[in-house]
Each structure stands twice: as structure tokens, then as C-alpha cells.
Amino acid sequence: MSLFELKPLEPYEYSPLSPAKRAFRLVQLLPPKPSIIPGTFGTIRIRVLEADIDTSARYDALSYSWNVPAGQGEPNRQVIVETDSGSRKLFIFPALENALFHLGTQNMTDRIFIDQISINQKDKNEKSHQVSLMQDIYMNSARTLVWLGPSTRASDRYFDVVRQICSEGVLSRVMGPRVSQFMHVFDAVMDPTMPVNEEQREDRDDLLDLIARYGDRFPLSGFADVLDRNWFNRLWVIQEACLAPSVIFVCGKKSLCFDCFRASSLFYSIYNTHWVRNLDKAVPQRVLRERDALFGKMGGLNRIFQERKAIHQTMKRRGLHDLILKYNVNHHLMKIGATLEQDRIFGLLGLAAIDDAVKRKVRVDYDAQVVQMYSEIAEILLQESVDILLFNQHPRKTQGLPSWVPDWAMDLSIPIRYVALGEPTSNAGGPMGEAPIRLEGSQPRIAIKGILVGEIQEVGQRLQQAQPNTKVHEEIDYRSAKLFFDEASRFARRAVGTARRRDFSLSAADVELGMQLRLCDSGLSYRHFTERLGAVAGIERLQALHSACHSLGERLIRSDETIASYHITRIYRTIGIVPWYWQPMSEMESLRTWALNPVLAGHIAGRALRDFVVDMTGLCIASARAWYASKVLVYRRRFQRIKLRPDPGSVEKLGLSADAGDRIVIFRGGTTPHILRLQYGGIHEMKYEYLGEAYCDGFMDGEIFQHEAKREETFVLV
Structure with missing residues (x-):
């Protein structure tokens, strides 16, 4: 080995991309540099190429989870970048290194877009410009390769079984050309006595045959293993997997197309429903929880399917306003992950409709502070809907936000007066009039037209809660x-x-x-x-x-x-009866009894001791029985087997057949009243802090505008 080869490599320097052009970078995977340690991977070698979005030849795009370890701010895995002036070094995070090793050894791609390498992560101006082009970069790619991570024995079995099921062609048929009659076929699978035509009978019989041959073999643990991968709960990957014409999932050395993934979830839904309908005995709660949990884990896959359908089939993309709510309001579910809080907005731009007015107003700037960016987004969204105020919830994660600016980084719930996002049950403010106006000044403020309902006189303390330990689904406490x-x-x-x-x-x-x-x-x-x-x-x-x-x-x-009440100390505090042995005779009488009749004295002492032991034993047994009964009820509820179909007799027994002083304001265009707290009352302007939504009986359907005594005024929120 020469001294030249031992010389440290110089860092790779990115050539600047012109912001006036639609230019981006591609990565070409080269054979790795061999390792000096036998049996280990070598060092990844790549070449970075500049390309134009509109004229570039075929290329792939990589989608993966960065998985940056906690506390690690900078990448630490070296790759070699080959340039015209020699080899250079570039550092990436371990998750990407693992992905490139596997993709390179399997020769799955030649030229590929990789955000961590293709974009100079230290240049925020370039990053902002490239993010604005991300939609076109992924749409013009040949396909997206999704790296889920290294394989396990469970994941390998899942990939193998799903490949066998999909090779039958039954699921692709019912999801494709015969999808219009699938729901009838599904019902026929659950009830084979239903009338069906020839095509439906063929699909029904083939699905029943699949259930018989693959149902018990379907690897539930492998399905859970794959769905639990971090990739399925990352925000950026939604557009990465939805914009490209096709998607390939790669896990270790195994791979499946997107349609196969979708088919696997469909098969599980059919098989599990059939299993439940034909279950005639009690089963452990653990089994039901595991099976039910799989449907919750499918959330990430369902998101991809819905957006791909909107982009490539129905051509009905959502506006950015709806996308921000859809992917940032988790409502007691796991929050979708994002490395940077700005990406909770910027990571959705590629999914929005091309002509969306809200999207055009968003300024992509990674150099801006999160508070500034969230304030700008809130101002834009409030022009569309006053109900954006309903997402100002607590406790906040981002400090320093104005009270009227939602914190998209925190856990957010659907507003109380909504049955689902976009489905309010009231219309207290009627149609929107003058849109909220952003006021200039050192402090972000916004002015909204509304009518004062009144002041709060008393605040309650009670909340409705759910059972802490449920059987399968959430239940009322x-x-x-x-x-x-x-x-x-x-x-x-x-x-x-x-x-x-x-x-x-x-x-x-x-x-x-x-x-x-x-x-x-x-x-x-x-x-x-x-x-x-x-x-x-x-x-x-x-x-x-x-x-x-x-x-x-x-x-x-x-x-x-x-x-x-059966606790021993509680009994002694509340029983109100003093046992006779706690009332000793006088000292003279005691001495006289022991002197004249020691046998009687000993007999009395023995009775006292016996009664004391009997009373204490009885108290302990009563207390233990009450304690034991309460624990039995708790554990029986939690671990007893569940019979999904109660018998008719049990159904018939149930009677069943087959702060004060805060102000309430209704804003124009809002569906529900809001609570404001006066922060400052000046001569010319009163400033309020936004607290949250309210329910005002008798004012939920616009009745406030019928009151002649009520006058509309402007409320300034800070």
C-alpha cells in the first residue's frame, strides 16, 4: 500500500446550484472500496451528478427514515465521492449507509436521488430552493425505492408469504378490474348463502380458497414487524412514496411492489373478519388485542394508498389547508414524525393541488425561526377558515408562539364540535365576512370580527375520561x-x-x-x-x-x-364500638380479683385474649375478602376470555333487541364560540389571549346575529 493511499481524503465541496434553474443532483452508486477486515462491508463509493428536472434521463428516488440517534447532531459515516479532481469524503447517517450497502449489492438502481446527499444540508438557501422543486423531482422519477431497514426472520417470512399470495392473482383481480363489485363479494365471503352472479361466485370461491390455504399461515408477527418500521410514521415519506409512478418496498434482501403491500393488508382484513365471524368459543383478550392492533398499524400504509389514489387515479388532490389538518391532527393516535418542525408544513407542499391558492402563498425558508414560520402559516390558513383557531390547544411544545397560532408540532385533537375533520355540527358564526387581518408591529397580532356573548361566571372541574385498562377498544370511565x-x-x-x-x-x-x-x-x-x-x-x-x-x-x-370501608384502619376509625377488653377494670378491683380468685382473673384474661384474636382475625379476613374481591374484578375484566357473540338470553336481560371573567366571543365564519382572556385594555385597543373553544347553549346555530342589542366589533388577538 502506497503512502498516497494512506493520505486523508479532503472533504467534498458542493458546487452551487443556480436558483434560477430547475437543477438538482443525482447519486451514482459505484462498487464499494474493499474493507481491510475480511467479512465486513467496504466503504461506499459514489459520484454526484448535476441534472435538470425537465431533461434528465431515467432515475430513481430513495425514500427512507433518517433515524438520527438522540444527541447526534452531525453524520458520522464516511462515503467516498469520486470527482474529476480525485476522491473526496462525505459523511452521512448510519441508516442511509445501511440502505446504500444493500441497494448497491443488489444492483437495484444506477442513478438515484437521495435528499441527504443530493442536497447540501448545510446550505439553507439551497435546501429551501430544492424543497420547492421536490414535487417535480419525485414525479419525474421512474420509481421510488422505499428502504424499510434490515430484515428479520419475521419480516422475511412476511415477504415470502405475501409474494406467494399475490402470485395467485386473485387479490389483484378484485382490487383491479372487478373492484366495483368487491364489497358484494366481501359480504358473500362472510355469508356464502348470499346470491351472486358468475363473476362474483368465482371471486368469492377463490377468496375462500385463499383463506383456507394461507389464513393460518399468514405471519401476523411479520406483518406487525414490517408495519412497525419507522418509515411508516414519517411525514416526508408520504409525498416521496405518492408522487412517483411506482413504488418498491425493500427490506434487507426482500422486496415487494406497492400493490403487493396493499394486497397483503386487504387479505388480512378479509381473513380476520372471516375468522371473527366463524369464532364460536371464547378467546384470550391478548389474541384480540394483537389482531386489532394490526389495523391501527396500517395507518401509514393507508395514508400512502389514499394519496396515491388522489394523485394517480381520481386526480382530486387536496388543498394544503386540508393536508395540514389531516397530517398534523393525530387525535390520540401516534403523531406523525418529522425531523424538523418546519417540515410539518413544507413536507406536504408536494401533495397539494397544483393550483392551490394556499400553497402559492407559503414561503419556503429554512432560515426562518419556527415561531415566525408557524405565524405566517396561521395567517394564511385563517384567510381560509376561522376554525384554525380551534387547534390552539395545550400543552404546547413550541415556546413563544402567539396565542392564535397553532403549534403543529404538538399532539392535536379534533375540536369538540366536530365529528371528524371538516365535519362541524354547528355554525355559530354563519358565513365568513371580512377575513382576519394581520396587524403590523413588533408582536404578531391578528384582528378578527366577532360578537361578544358574555363573560364566564363559574368554571367547572369535572372531565369525562376513558377506562385506563380497556378490553379491546376504548370505553367510558x-x-x-x-x-x-x-x-x-x-x-x-x-x-x-x-x-x-x-x-x-x-x-x-x-x-x-x-x-x-x-x-x-x-x-x-x-x-x-x-x-x-x-x-x-x-x-x-x-x-x-x-x-x-x-x-x-x-x-x-x-x-x-x-x-x-373494609380497610382495617377505616373500620377502627368508624365502627363506634369499644370492645369490652379495651375497658379494663379499676386498679383496686383488679388487685382484689387476682388476690381472692386468681382462677377467675386468669379466665377473664384468657377470654379477653381470645376475643381480641377472634375480632382481629375477623377484621383481617373481612378486609382481605373485600380487597381480594376488588382485585378479582379488575383482573377478570382485563384477562378474562371474551365471547364476541352474546347469547339471546343475556341480550334480553339487558332490555335490548336484535376561569371566571374570561369572555365568550363568536367570530364571523366560525362554527363555534371561542374563549378570550383580556391581556391589555388600552384607550384605543384591547388585546386578548386566545384560550379555546366553548359551547353556548342557544347560540350554536347563528342565533347571536338575531339579537338587536349585540353589535359586531373587532377583537385583537396576541
């Missing part, structure tokens, strides 16, 4: 529901007088009942039952449901109190 209902009833009783002043024909009992039922979940159930069953029947059904939940919660609370 009836104890907290009962306490919440009690507090809602108290508020309703206080508000009866105000409601009757509006309509004297209403009885106090009816007003209190209606208001009480509406307050329980901000009117969602009230509206659902009354619209579906009518005013009278809907209220009766909701009242019965309310009464059942309240009664069960009350019984559970009494049970808790009974269990607590």
Missing part, C-alpha cells in the same frame, strides 16, 4: 361520567331562569332536562338522536342512555366506598 353529569346538572339548574325568560311557555323541568343532556357532550349526542329519531323520541333515548351511565357510575362509586 363511568365514575368520571357520573361526576361530570352531576356538575352539568348543577350548571343547568342555575341557567334555567335565563332560558325561560326567552320562552315563558317552557316548563322549568323540560328546560333543565334539555340543557342537561346537551351539556353532557356539547350537544353532539342531543343533535344526533333528535335528528335521527325526532325531538320527543330522541330526548327519551338520550335520557335513558344518560340515566344508565349515571346509574352505573353511581354503583361503581358506592362499590369503591364499600371496599374502602
Whole structure:
């Protein structure tokens, strides 16, 4: 080995890309430099080529999860970049190094776009320019290679079994040319007695045959292993896998196309539903949880399928406003990951419609602070919908944001008055009038037109919660529901007088009942039952449901109190009876008894000792029985086997057949009232802090605009 080969390599210097051109870089994989240690990988060698988006020849794009270890700010794995002036060194993160080793050894690609190498990550101006071109880069690629990571025994088995299932051609047929009749075929698979035509019968019989041959062989653990890979929960990868014409998933030495992946999830849905419908015995809760959890893990794959369908089939892309909500509001699910908080917006630009007005207003600038960028985005989104304010939730992750700017980096939930994103159940503010206006100044402020409803006089403390240990799906915590209902009833009783002043024909009992039922979940159930069953029947059904939940919660609370009362210390504090052996005779009487009749004295002492032991043993047994019974109920609920189909007798037994002072404001164009807190009241301008949404009984459908005494004014939020 010569001294020249031992000389350290100089760092690779990127040649600048002209921002006036649609230029980008491609990576050409070269044979690796052999390792001096036998049996190990060598050093990756590449060549970086400049290309033009519109005239470039065929190339692939790589999609992968960076998987940067916590605390590691800089890449530490060296690759060799071959240039006209010699070899240079460039550092990348370990996850990309692993991907390039496998792709290179399998000769899967020649020229490929890799964001970590193709973009100078230290040049924020170049990064901002390249991100604006990302949509075209991926759309013009031949395909996207998705690197899921190294393989495991479970993942290899999953890839092998799925490849066998897909080779039958049945799933591709029902997903492709015969997709229009698939739902009828699905029902026929679950119930073979349903009438079907010739094509449907063929599909039904073939699917039943697949279930019989591959159902029990389908590797549930392997499916979970693959779906748990970090790639499926990253924000940037959505557009990387959706824009390209085709997608190939690579895991170690195994690979599958996107349609095969989709077919595997479809097969599991069919097989699992068939398994559940034909289950005639109790099964451990663990089995049901594992199977049910797989549907939750499919969220990442379903996102890719939905967006690919919108881009390549229906040609109905969403606007950026809807995409930001869809992929940043996780609503108790796992938050989609993003390395940089700016990418929660910039990583969605490529998915938005080409002519989307919101998209055109976004300024891609990685040099700007997150607070500044989120404020600019909030201003743009508020021009589209005032309800963007509803996503100002707590606790915030990004510090320093104005109260009216949503923190897209935190866990966000669907607003209370929405049944789903984009589906509000009320329209308190009517149509939007004048759009919110951003005010100039050192502090980000926004002015919104609205009407003041009133001030808050009292704030409740109770919340409805879910059971901490559920069987399979989330369930109500009836104890907290009962306490919440009690507090809602108290508020309703206080508000009866105000409601009757509006309509004297209403009885106090009816007003209190209606208001009480509406307050329980901000009117969602009230509206659902009354619209579906009518005013009278809907209220009766909701009242019965309310009464059942309240009664069960009350019984559970009494049970808790009974269990607590059997604690030994509680018994001694509350029993109110002093045992005779705790009341000793006087000193003279005791001496006289021991002197005159020691046998009697010993007999009395023995009885006292016996009664003490009997009482203590009884107390301990009673306390232990109550404690044991409570634990048995908890563990039986958590671990008992579940019978999915109750027998008719059990169904019939159930009666079943087949801060004060804050202000409430309604903004023009908003679907629900909002809570504001006065921060500063000056002579010419009052500034408010935005707190959150509210429910105002009697003002949820635009009634505020019918009040002659109410006047519209401008509220400045800071």
C-alpha cells in the first residue's frame, strides 16, 4: 500500500446550484472500496451528478427514515465521492449507509436521488430552493425505492408469504378490474348463502380458497414487524412514496411492489373478519388485542394508498389547508414524525393541488425561526377558515408562539364540535365576512370580527375520561361520567331562569332536562338522536342512555366506598364500638380479683385474649375478602376470555333487541364560540389571549346575529 493511499481524503465541496434553474443532483452508486477486515462491508463509493428536472434521463428516488440517534447532531459515516479532481469524503447517517450497502449489492438502481446527499444540508438557501422543486423531482422519477431497514426472520417470512399470495392473482383481480363489485363479494365471503352472479361466485370461491390455504399461515408477527418500521410514521415519506409512478418496498434482501403491500393488508382484513365471524368459543383478550392492533398499524400504509389514489387515479388532490389538518391532527393516535418542525408544513407542499391558492402563498425558508414560520402559516390558513383557531390547544411544545397560532408540532385533537375533520355540527358564526387581518408591529397580532356573548361566571372541574385498562377498544370511565353529569346538572339548574325568560311557555323541568343532556357532550349526542329519531323520541333515548351511565357510575362509586370501608384502619376509625377488653377494670378491683380468685382473673384474661384474636382475625379476613374481591374484578375484566357473540338470553336481560371573567366571543365564519382572556385594555385597543373553544347553549346555530342589542366589533388577538 502506497503512502498516497494512506493520505486523508479532503472533504467534498458542493458546487452551487443556480436558483434560477430547475437543477438538482443525482447519486451514482459505484462498487464499494474493499474493507481491510475480511467479512465486513467496504466503504461506499459514489459520484454526484448535476441534472435538470425537465431533461434528465431515467432515475430513481430513495425514500427512507433518517433515524438520527438522540444527541447526534452531525453524520458520522464516511462515503467516498469520486470527482474529476480525485476522491473526496462525505459523511452521512448510519441508516442511509445501511440502505446504500444493500441497494448497491443488489444492483437495484444506477442513478438515484437521495435528499441527504443530493442536497447540501448545510446550505439553507439551497435546501429551501430544492424543497420547492421536490414535487417535480419525485414525479419525474421512474420509481421510488422505499428502504424499510434490515430484515428479520419475521419480516422475511412476511415477504415470502405475501409474494406467494399475490402470485395467485386473485387479490389483484378484485382490487383491479372487478373492484366495483368487491364489497358484494366481501359480504358473500362472510355469508356464502348470499346470491351472486358468475363473476362474483368465482371471486368469492377463490377468496375462500385463499383463506383456507394461507389464513393460518399468514405471519401476523411479520406483518406487525414490517408495519412497525419507522418509515411508516414519517411525514416526508408520504409525498416521496405518492408522487412517483411506482413504488418498491425493500427490506434487507426482500422486496415487494406497492400493490403487493396493499394486497397483503386487504387479505388480512378479509381473513380476520372471516375468522371473527366463524369464532364460536371464547378467546384470550391478548389474541384480540394483537389482531386489532394490526389495523391501527396500517395507518401509514393507508395514508400512502389514499394519496396515491388522489394523485394517480381520481386526480382530486387536496388543498394544503386540508393536508395540514389531516397530517398534523393525530387525535390520540401516534403523531406523525418529522425531523424538523418546519417540515410539518413544507413536507406536504408536494401533495397539494397544483393550483392551490394556499400553497402559492407559503414561503419556503429554512432560515426562518419556527415561531415566525408557524405565524405566517396561521395567517394564511385563517384567510381560509376561522376554525384554525380551534387547534390552539395545550400543552404546547413550541415556546413563544402567539396565542392564535397553532403549534403543529404538538399532539392535536379534533375540536369538540366536530365529528371528524371538516365535519362541524354547528355554525355559530354563519358565513365568513371580512377575513382576519394581520396587524403590523413588533408582536404578531391578528384582528378578527366577532360578537361578544358574555363573560364566564363559574368554571367547572369535572372531565369525562376513558377506562385506563380497556378490553379491546376504548370505553367510558363511568365514575368520571357520573361526576361530570352531576356538575352539568348543577350548571343547568342555575341557567334555567335565563332560558325561560326567552320562552315563558317552557316548563322549568323540560328546560333543565334539555340543557342537561346537551351539556353532557356539547350537544353532539342531543343533535344526533333528535335528528335521527325526532325531538320527543330522541330526548327519551338520550335520557335513558344518560340515566344508565349515571346509574352505573353511581354503583361503581358506592362499590369503591364499600371496599374502602373494609380497610382495617377505616373500620377502627368508624365502627363506634369499644370492645369490652379495651375497658379494663379499676386498679383496686383488679388487685382484689387476682388476690381472692386468681382462677377467675386468669379466665377473664384468657377470654379477653381470645376475643381480641377472634375480632382481629375477623377484621383481617373481612378486609382481605373485600380487597381480594376488588382485585378479582379488575383482573377478570382485563384477562378474562371474551365471547364476541352474546347469547339471546343475556341480550334480553339487558332490555335490548336484535376561569371566571374570561369572555365568550363568536367570530364571523366560525362554527363555534371561542374563549378570550383580556391581556391589555388600552384607550384605543384591547388585546386578548386566545384560550379555546366553548359551547353556548342557544347560540350554536347563528342565533347571536338575531339579537338587536349585540353589535359586531373587532377583537385583537396576541
